[in-house]
Amino acid sequence: MGYAYIVLAAVIFSTMEITAKLAVGLNPIQLNFLRFVIGGIILIPPTVKALKMKGVKLGKKDLYYFLCTGFLCVVVSMSFFQLAITYTKASIVAIIFSTNPVFTVVLAYFILKEKLNRGTVISIVLSLIGIACILDPFASSSGIIGIVLSIMAAITFSLYSVVGKMRSGRYGSTALNCITFLVGSFIMLVIILITKLSAIRSMINPEGNYSFMSNIPVFAGINHQNIFPLIFLGVVVTGLGYLFYFLAMDETSATMASVVFFIKPALAPILALIILGEKIPINTMVGILFILIGSYFSLTAKGKAYKENVEKA
Secondary structure, X not given: OHHHHHHHHHHHHHOHHHHHHHOOOOOHHHHHHHHHHHHHHHOHHHHHHHHHHHOOOOOHHHHHHHHHHHHHXXXXXXXXXXXXXXXXXXXXXXXXXXXXXXXXXXXXXXXXXXXXXXXXHHHHHHHHHHHHHHHOXXXXXXXXXXXXXXXXXXXXXXXXXXXXXXXXXXXXHHHHHHHHHHHHHHHHHHHHHHOOOHHHHHHOOOOOOOHHHOXXXXXXXXXXXXXXXXXXXXXXXXXXXXXXXXXXXXXXXXXXXXXXXXXXXXXXXXXXXXXXXXXXXXXXXXXHHHHHHHHHHHHHHHHHHHHHHHHHO
């Protein structure tokens, strides 16, 4: 079943940006809040089971930790991600966000003092070349803001992954992400309510670039056109997608499960072409190729490190 979970997670994650693009009429911050509330609720049953099995009782220190992870993941990274989708193609966001494991390796080297091997360095270089090809610095791109936001989303999600590694052994991956999603959603709700204050609304031009930060709705705007994409994004992508990914790790290994991020850069643009009609320019194809090769080197490097650790044990 492990490989089936990998395929399911890869296909579901490949629809994430497309589904978000289809949720028209919803404020991007509102959509971010709602998807993680729904996804977090979906993950509650396996989380309760996991914490009971580990005998973990959450205390004040755990709350402080989850305030940090919730802020990093939901408030910062996923807000960048959601905003990126409003500024550029879903396929571009999907490709760039899929490079987050590469940034995770770099941050883990500096923060967790994890080793960098030759395969990982090659992966980093190739992935950066791939991003540069997609950026296409020799041509004017109307989606440059979206590309920059995508990179910021990938980097900050990588930081969340590194911070998550610090205590993933205590909670387990499912519980770690579930509580992060719910705590992050609570922080988002507080921010949303703050944007409704007249003092805040008066500071933001309702016709300006930051109008989405003024009077952010909680449920207003949900209609028959966007209700299905919203439910799919919350239940299937954020809830089941992550659950299948964690099950894949349990059934195989973290290294094998990371194949999900190897499949997504290739599959997401094809789905975006079929569903949204997004064309894939030559420079993007070249960028995808570099990122795929980079992902391969990253995967083989992780596999080698995992094998060495097993042999030492």
